[in-house]
Structure formats: C-alpha cells, structure tokens
Amino acid sequence: TYNRELLFGRALKHPHLPIFYDSFTDQDHWYLVVQYIDGPTLETYVQQKPSQRLALWEVLDIGIQICDVLTYLHTRRPPVIFRGIKPDNIMRSSNGSVYLVDFGIARHFRPGQRRDTQLLGSPGYAAPEQYGSSQTDERSDIYSLGATLQMLLSGKNPLDDTASHPLSAASYLPQGVEQLLEHMQAQLPEERPANAQEVRTAIENLAREHRISSLIPSMQQVEPGAERQQSNRGVTPVYSSGMQSAQIMSPLPPISPPPSVPPRRKRLSAPLWITAGLLGAALLCVFGTMILPSHHNDAPPRPSIASKQEIFMGVNDGGAAPVLDPALAASTQDQQVMTMLYAGLTTVDSRNAVEPGLAQSWSSQANTNGGLDWTFRLRPNLKFSDGHPLTSTDVAFSIDRAFSSPTSEYAYLAQYFKDGNARLKGNPKTLVGDSLLTPDPSTLIIKTTNQGVFLPTMMSTYCFLVVNKGLVDKYGKDFTKHLDEGGSSGLFKQASSIQPNGMDLALNPSYYGGQSRLGKVFVRYYKDERTERADYRAGRLSMMEAPDYDSLTSEEQSNRVVTSLAGINYLQMNYLVKPFDNIKIRQAFALALDKSAIMDGAFKAGSLATNHIIPEGQPGYNASLTGPGGTTTPHGDPAAAKKLLAQGMQEEGIQSIEKFPAITFTYNSWNIVSSQDEMKLIQQQWTSTLGITVKMEDTLGKPLNDRINGSVNNPHGLQLWFNGWNVDYPDPQNWTTLQFTKGSVWNSGNYGQNGSTNAKAQQQVQADLLKADALQDPQQRLVAYQQAEQQLINDVAWLPISQNNRAELVKPNVRGYQIDEGGYATPDVMQQMFIIAQENS
Structure with missing residues (x-):
C-alpha cells in the first residue's frame, strides 16, 4: 500500500488529487506528506x-x-x-x-x-x-x-x-x-x-x-467581478462568453510543524492514514502522515522541525555571470532565482494551473483591430521589498523591457501585442501608452493583435516578471547589482549585495502571497561540478543538479530525484529542401527510428522516448496520439518505413538508393559523449533500415540557432537537423501555433509554406490552430489542438525523439521540494518547503 501511494503520489498531478509533497521513514514508521484538505x-x-x-x-x-x-x-x-x-x-x-x-x-x-x-x-x-x-x-x-x-x-x-x-x-x-x-x-x-x-x-x-x-x-460561467454561489475554486481561470476572468485564490492555511506522535501506539492490523487528505482525522495544517504497522510499542518521536529554516541552493553556470534581469536570456537555474526575487501578473503553480499573481483578476473584450483588450486589476496595496508602492506603471515598464531589442530572448512574443513587431524595430520606442495602458495605478490594459485566450498564461513567462522601475531608472542595466535597495516583488528579497560566490535571500515582508516557512535561501555559484559536488557531500549545499548516475555513491543515489520536464528533443526536415518535400519520404525517416532503443543506448538514466509534440504533463497532452501511420509506440515500424521510402522514391523519380539525394544531418553535441552516441544511433538506424548513409555535421559547441532561424523560407537552408524546445508557458499554443503557423520565426521547417502536394492541407491545419487559440470553451480548445497535433505528427512537421527529464540531488532533511515541468520550484512550492532537524533525517 505504501509503495503504491508513493508511486502514484509522485507521478500524478491533477486539481482533484491531493498534492504529494514528500516521503520519509524512521525506524518504525513510513510517512507520506500530502496536501491538507479542509x-x-x-x-x-x-x-x-x-x-x-x-x-x-x-x-x-x-x-x-x-x-x-x-x-x-x-x-x-x-x-x-x-x-x-x-x-x-x-x-x-x-x-x-x-x-x-x-x-x-x-x-x-x-x-x-x-x-x-x-x-x-x-x-x-x-x-x-x-x-x-x-x-x-x-x-x-x-x-x-x-x-x-x-x-x-x-x-x-x-x-x-x-x-x-x-x-x-x-x-x-x-x-x-x-x-x-x-x-x-x-x-x-x-x-x-x-x-x-x-x-x-x-x-x-x-x-x-x-x-x-x-x-x-x-x-458555471462566471462574469467578471461575480462571485460563485457554491464554489470559488480559484486555481483555474473561469471562462465566459466573449470575456475571461480569474477569481483570486484563498490564502493557504498557515504552515505549522507536524504534531508529535504519541510515545506509545497500538499495533495496527492495516495501514492507517491520519492525513488531511485521506480520513479527515487528526488533520495537520498543511502536511499529513501515514503510519504503517509498528514493530514496537514505543514509537520514536516524529522528525522535528529544524530551528533554522534555510536552504543552500547551488547554481552551476560554468562560471558565467549570474543573470538576474528578466529581460535577458537566462539558464533554468537563473530563472529559479528570478522567480524567487520577482513576481508577475500571473503565476503558474506546481500543477501547471494559472493563478492570479500581482493581478487579482482579469477580463477581455474584442477591440476594433481584430484583437482583444485585456484588463488586469492589480491586488490592493502592492509594494516592493523596500515598501515603495508597486503600480501598473512598473508592470507595463517591465513587460515593455522584454521587447527592447529584436535580439531579446523573448522578442518573438512581441507579435501578440499591438505594434509589438514595430517596437522591435524601434518605432514606437515603447509599448507603454500604445498597447500597454495604465489608466490608474491598479489597472493595466494590454491590447493584443489576435483573439487568443492564452495571454494570461503567457504572462507567467519569466521575461514578464516585474522589476522596480525606479531602481532601473536610477542604475540602468546595473540595477541587478542593487536589488538589496528594494528591487524585489517576489517571495524573497536580496538580503545583501551580491558576492562573487553567491547571494543571500531573505523573506520579502511585502510579498502579496504570504510568507514561507523558509527564512533564508543561500544561493551559491559554481564554475565546475567538482567543487559543487564537494560542497554537497560536505553538507554545504541542500540541493544540486545530479552528476552522471554512474558516478553517484549509494547514498547519493537514494537522494536522487528525477522529474520529467516539458521539453521535447526532435528532428526537423526542411520542406523546401529535397527530398523532404515528399511526405512519404519524411514518414519513412520517422518510422525507421526505434526511439526507445536510441534512448537506452545513449543514456543510462535518460529521457523518455516519445511521439508527441505536446509533452506529457502539459495541458493538451494527448495520450491517444499515434505516430505516422498509426504507430502506437516509439519503436517505429521498419517494414512500413521501407515501403514508404520505395513509394516516395517512385513519386520523386529516384531510381535507386545510390541515386538518392545526399542527406546532411546537422546537430550540436556540445562535445558530450552521450549526445554524440545518440546522433550516431540515429544515423545507424537510418542506414540499417533504409539503406541510406546520412552525412553527419557536428558543430561541436558552436550554436546552431542562426542557421536554424535562417532556414525559414529558405530553400538553401539546413536540410535536416536536431533541435529542442522547452516550455515558455504551459499552454498548447506554445507547442503548436507558435511553432508551425505562417510567419512564425520558429517555423524553420517551412510547414505549410512549401510546394509539397499536401501544402494546402497543411495551411488548413495552420488556420485551425489560429481558431483554436481563440476558442472560449477550454475543453473544445484542447481537443482542437490535439487534432492539429495529430496531423502535424502525420506530416512529420517535427520528428519528436524524447522528452527531457532532470535529475537532482536533494538532502533528505529538505521536505516538500519539487520542480515543475519548467525545471524549477514554483512559488507555491517554495512557500511549503521546510527543513527537519538533521539528526533525525
């Protein structure tokens, strides 16, 4: 029973399942820490x-x-x-x-x-x-x-x-x-x-x-400002015809340490749940406990809460300067720190549910330009960490900063804002007063270019986190060196000026969402894994990204936590470069690959082989999706691949394999052995199944982005390449419309805009995606994306290979810690973490 609870608790996330936080044991008991249900x-x-x-x-x-x-x-x-x-x-x-x-x-x-x-x-x-x-x-x-x-x-x-x-x-x-x-x-x-x-x-x-x-x-459909008669569940925006609104979530109950276990208990004939989530008895404030049959009448006391609630977090960016400016490109670890320092209009919790952030509600209505006008109402009395008011002017200023340059990390999101693309070219010089309006200190209006209902979710992207305009005006691009002067809008604030080896964070007393049990977070920066690992082993770090599995000690293996991420690694073929304008040849290359064998061969504890564009765990994930030709597993279909290749060659007038056009496969292994092995296995499977020898081009650490982006509308661009996409915001639009519609900077495979025989059908898929963006009914919207995704897979718009995961080492005295599919702990998780006394861990 305990193992089942542990297995399913860790793997399953849904609004109608209690949140699983942690598990631990002592000599006589097994414990599960789960959400309190009132x-x-x-x-x-x-x-x-x-x-x-x-x-x-x-x-x-x-x-x-x-x-x-x-x-x-x-x-x-x-x-x-x-x-x-x-x-x-x-x-x-x-x-x-x-x-x-x-x-x-x-x-x-x-x-x-x-x-x-x-x-x-x-x-x-x-x-x-x-x-x-x-x-x-x-x-x-x-x-x-x-x-x-x-x-x-x-x-x-x-x-x-x-x-x-x-x-x-x-x-x-x-x-x-x-x-x-x-x-x-x-x-x-x-x-x-x-x-x-x-x-x-x-x-x-x-x-x-x-x-x-x-x-x-x-x-129920709730009109903006209306209150629900029976349930105001709060974690999901509620949609109404032509409008959208989000109701503010009730605050979490205060976090208290678990009560002590009585020194003597009767032996139990069956597992007894005393959690808030399972019997409603002996309710703990946020956490609960499951006790299995005891072997002794005298049970030891439950692990106690540590007197110092602080964690030490490692950030290893190879010696690169830390990035604390949301407008700049940042690693996942830097994004983790930024989400602790800053808050956004909206936020995403550990279940991918979009919740009110600085904005307590929002609504939309059609404008005269074919888009929507979104009105966000800020929470009352918002303040930065120094006590100065946080207003709509700060929010608008922070959003506009994301589009200050056409080379900005998230410049591609400008297309959804009125005059956003023009802003990237410098005219207008700012979107504030244009598509970002601030009629009063507590109201922000965003004018969009389309009817897409995904904007509230998109606003949770880290590039829109809110910075202190006054601090930026005072120090310019160096404002992040002075965050200790009051630059934080998030759960934590910078306690002292940043040092070469790290920074210290303390609770922000002005944070809108209540306090965390953690009193301090010490962020430590590392240039190499060896030093970081030595600190972890010495107890100077609470958590770090896990090194290679084979190098871990048995104790480290027990501390290893693996999380599936919302990241897809895929192959892409250019529809404008022969022979990949032929759908049957594309499908042959796809079905020739046994993705599971590739993952097993290249990675000891590797990623999950997949046929999906929308990853498992993301809204819109379709468990019934099939690969090209109806394949239901990631193992491919060699016989079908050979047949499709022969049919495609006949359609293209290719007489034999010897006369097959030369294929160049471009990728960046970053000189990582496992990545090189993965590419070689892909090459070998194409050779063994199709008889085609593919030329390999490894850029060996030299970024490919410019060449990939340069393949848009380019018949002389890359032919076949390896790429990956990690989620910006948890909405199926981020995986479909953004990737494959006409004019998208990410449509480097030229889906829809090509001379293939099914180009018109592809253009219909593009039109269907744009319609899905605007659907008000959430279920209809997800179904529309899933139908489009199936057609994209059939057309091999992407050839998905694997879904990423991330392995971390987490000290056993850290409770409640988990990362989301984006790769970092969300604010709701940081609020619920706590530390138990080391001697009882």
Whole structure:
C-alpha cells in the first residue's frame, strides 16, 4: 500500500488529487506528506445531512469533478485504474471541490492481461470483474462511480436492496438519471459507458435538459467581478462568453510543524492514514502522515522541525555571470532565482494551473483591430521589498523591457501585442501608452493583435516578471547589482549585495502571497561540478543538479530525484529542401527510428522516448496520439518505413538508393559523449533500415540557432537537423501555433509554406490552430489542438525523439521540494518547503 501511494503520489498531478509533497521513514514508521484538505469524506458529509442524501445538483457536480480526474488517470501511460471509488475515498473541501484519495489498491492497466493479480475492492462499489472474472479497466472505475453517485442520491448502501432503484428513495429525480446510473453499473464492462468523458457529457446533458446547470459550479460561467454561489475554486481561470476572468485564490492555511506522535501506539492490523487528505482525522495544517504497522510499542518521536529554516541552493553556470534581469536570456537555474526575487501578473503553480499573481483578476473584450483588450486589476496595496508602492506603471515598464531589442530572448512574443513587431524595430520606442495602458495605478490594459485566450498564461513567462522601475531608472542595466535597495516583488528579497560566490535571500515582508516557512535561501555559484559536488557531500549545499548516475555513491543515489520536464528533443526536415518535400519520404525517416532503443543506448538514466509534440504533463497532452501511420509506440515500424521510402522514391523519380539525394544531418553535441552516441544511433538506424548513409555535421559547441532561424523560407537552408524546445508557458499554443503557423520565426521547417502536394492541407491545419487559440470553451480548445497535433505528427512537421527529464540531488532533511515541468520550484512550492532537524533525517 505504501509503495503504491508513493508511486502514484509522485507521478500524478491533477486539481482533484491531493498534492504529494514528500516521503520519509524512521525506524518504525513510513510517512507520506500530502496536501491538507479542509473537509470530510463524502461518507461523513452525507451522514451529516438531515435527509442522509444529497441534492441532485450537488451529486451531478461531484460526478463531473470525479469524471475529470478519472479522464486524467485513464489517459496516463499506462492507464491508472483507481479500483477504490466510494464515498469514503472522496473528500470534499469547504468550497465544494472534491478530491480522490487513497491509491492503496490502484494499479496500472496491462494490455493482454486476463485478470488482476490481486482481487481487491469494496463490496457494493467494486465492479464484478474486480472479483476475478477479467482485468479491471476504466469501465471498472465507471461502475464504482455509478454506485457512489447512487449512494449519494439515495443515502443507501449499494448492498441494500432498496438502493438498487434510486428513484424509489428520491422520487424527485428527473427522467434520465436512473437510466444513466443503470448504464454505468451494467454487469458486463462492454455494456457500460466507454470512458469517463462520455459520463461527464451525459451528466452535463441531463443538467441542461432539466435546467439545473446554473446550480452546478463545475458548469458555471462566471462574469467578471461575480462571485460563485457554491464554489470559488480559484486555481483555474473561469471562462465566459466573449470575456475571461480569474477569481483570486484563498490564502493557504498557515504552515505549522507536524504534531508529535504519541510515545506509545497500538499495533495496527492495516495501514492507517491520519492525513488531511485521506480520513479527515487528526488533520495537520498543511502536511499529513501515514503510519504503517509498528514493530514496537514505543514509537520514536516524529522528525522535528529544524530551528533554522534555510536552504543552500547551488547554481552551476560554468562560471558565467549570474543573470538576474528578466529581460535577458537566462539558464533554468537563473530563472529559479528570478522567480524567487520577482513576481508577475500571473503565476503558474506546481500543477501547471494559472493563478492570479500581482493581478487579482482579469477580463477581455474584442477591440476594433481584430484583437482583444485585456484588463488586469492589480491586488490592493502592492509594494516592493523596500515598501515603495508597486503600480501598473512598473508592470507595463517591465513587460515593455522584454521587447527592447529584436535580439531579446523573448522578442518573438512581441507579435501578440499591438505594434509589438514595430517596437522591435524601434518605432514606437515603447509599448507603454500604445498597447500597454495604465489608466490608474491598479489597472493595466494590454491590447493584443489576435483573439487568443492564452495571454494570461503567457504572462507567467519569466521575461514578464516585474522589476522596480525606479531602481532601473536610477542604475540602468546595473540595477541587478542593487536589488538589496528594494528591487524585489517576489517571495524573497536580496538580503545583501551580491558576492562573487553567491547571494543571500531573505523573506520579502511585502510579498502579496504570504510568507514561507523558509527564512533564508543561500544561493551559491559554481564554475565546475567538482567543487559543487564537494560542497554537497560536505553538507554545504541542500540541493544540486545530479552528476552522471554512474558516478553517484549509494547514498547519493537514494537522494536522487528525477522529474520529467516539458521539453521535447526532435528532428526537423526542411520542406523546401529535397527530398523532404515528399511526405512519404519524411514518414519513412520517422518510422525507421526505434526511439526507445536510441534512448537506452545513449543514456543510462535518460529521457523518455516519445511521439508527441505536446509533452506529457502539459495541458493538451494527448495520450491517444499515434505516430505516422498509426504507430502506437516509439519503436517505429521498419517494414512500413521501407515501403514508404520505395513509394516516395517512385513519386520523386529516384531510381535507386545510390541515386538518392545526399542527406546532411546537422546537430550540436556540445562535445558530450552521450549526445554524440545518440546522433550516431540515429544515423545507424537510418542506414540499417533504409539503406541510406546520412552525412553527419557536428558543430561541436558552436550554436546552431542562426542557421536554424535562417532556414525559414529558405530553400538553401539546413536540410535536416536536431533541435529542442522547452516550455515558455504551459499552454498548447506554445507547442503548436507558435511553432508551425505562417510567419512564425520558429517555423524553420517551412510547414505549410512549401510546394509539397499536401501544402494546402497543411495551411488548413495552420488556420485551425489560429481558431483554436481563440476558442472560449477550454475543453473544445484542447481537443482542437490535439487534432492539429495529430496531423502535424502525420506530416512529420517535427520528428519528436524524447522528452527531457532532470535529475537532482536533494538532502533528505529538505521536505516538500519539487520542480515543475519548467525545471524549477514554483512559488507555491517554495512557500511549503521546510527543513527537519538533521539528526533525525
């Protein structure tokens, strides 16, 4: 049970799952640290009702929320089957949000397996196949959800004969509800709804048909400034027709140290959860504990909170000067420091949910130029770390700085601002007063060039973090040397002037989002891994990027934490350079590669082989996406590759392999052995499967960006190259429209703008992406991007190879630390971290 909870807790992130923070052990106990949920289980919640049952609208709201999390679980790779849905495993918070808890009997679905290895489940709620007739799948969870909804409506246990017909217990139920519940609880899996999304749609249709959708928070559309009657869940912007708004999130409860464990406990016959997330008993303020059966009656005290709440963070940029200016290009580690020092209009939490930052709300309306006017309302009484007011003037100034030069790191985002591209050329000299308006100190208006609804998410990009205009005016580009004078808008401030070996950060008392348990963060800069590692081993660093796996000691291996990142490594072929204007030849090169074998051969603990453009973990990720020709794995299809190559050569009039056009594969290995091995394996697989010998061009550390960018609309540009993309902001637009539409600086493969036979179809995909940008319905929008992504993969617009990961060494006394898919710890994580006393770690 503990291992299952640990496995799924670390891997799964969803708004209706408790956040997993950490795990640790002592001599007699195993602990899990999870999110505090302020509320009871549905079992208890129903019992507290005088009628012992819930109203229809509330049950449908719960059903929609559980369908959402089931859709997420069932679309993982491999699918996660919960197997334990029942009222006692669903918690309801005080604002109406529900959380699926207790993964103790969850399992991964295994294609081809006849039945589950272990027969587990709760009588009355478990589907018949959970007792051994066949393997459980997503339809098993649908059965259990049906039984749960029936219990909530009737107040009767499913084993009670009178509960089998909910209408008998609640005659006010409208037509259709009983039929849906019977459909969900059909004895044979094939007679139930196919998936949770189908159930969600059926619930929404019932609510609309009987005109109760306005009562259901999960279906509500909130107008700007309006308050939700039942639920103001706050972590996700709520969309309304023609407008958008975001409701400010309630502050986190104060963080307190876990209470002490009593010195004596009875031995337990089964694992006992005493977390806020699982039984609602012995609730801890933010963290909870799971205790497994004890081997002694005298349990040692729980690890205590350290008296000094401070961490030492290593930044290794090879000796390069630290970058603390958000307008400049920065490494991921420098971005980590900047997100601690500065805040933005919006922020992204550890689950990729966009939340209010300096702005407490926002709305949009169409303007006369075909775009949108976005109005952001700042929180009241915002201040920099020196106490001076932070106003819309500072925000507008900071946004404009990102476009001060056509060579700026994020200059390509200027296209979304009215006159943004002209700003890059110096006319106008600033967007402030043009597309960035400040009618009063607490209001910022941004004028955009299109109808895209992704702007609030885009504003979480680090280049838009807010700096102190007064400090920049005083010191110019050297303002980062004087941040200790009051330049911080984020969770931390610079405690003293920066030193060659690092900088000290302390809590910013003016930060809008409350305080962190951490009192100080010591950032230490390193030129080489050897010195950084020596400090980590000596206890002078709390965390660092992990060295090569083979070089780690056994203790370091136990401290190693690996996180999947939102970064895709891919091959790109130029549609304007033969023979890659032929779709079948492109598909042949794609299907000739066994990406898993390449990853295994080049990296001991390497990246995840993938067919995806939108990475796993990002909004819009499509678990059902297939590779070219319908391949469902990253192993390729050599037979199909050979057939497609022959067909493509015939279409191009290429008589034989000997007369095949010369292919040059350009890449930058940075003189890293594993990267060189990866490229060689790709070359070898093309040779062995297609019989084509590809010429290799390794730039050996010399950047390729100028040559790649120079391939846009260039038939004499690069032919075939290796590249990568790391997320700017967690929206599918960042992976699709930005990469492949006409005029995009990143469309270096010239998708859509070429003379191939399917160019018109590609242009339709480009048009569909622009339409998806503007869709107001979040679900419709994601589906539109997923459909476009599938076509991009079929056309081999990119040839994805792998999804990145990052390995770190984290000292065992550091609790609650995790990085997001962008590669750094988000502010909500930094607020929830704490340190336990070293002697008990």
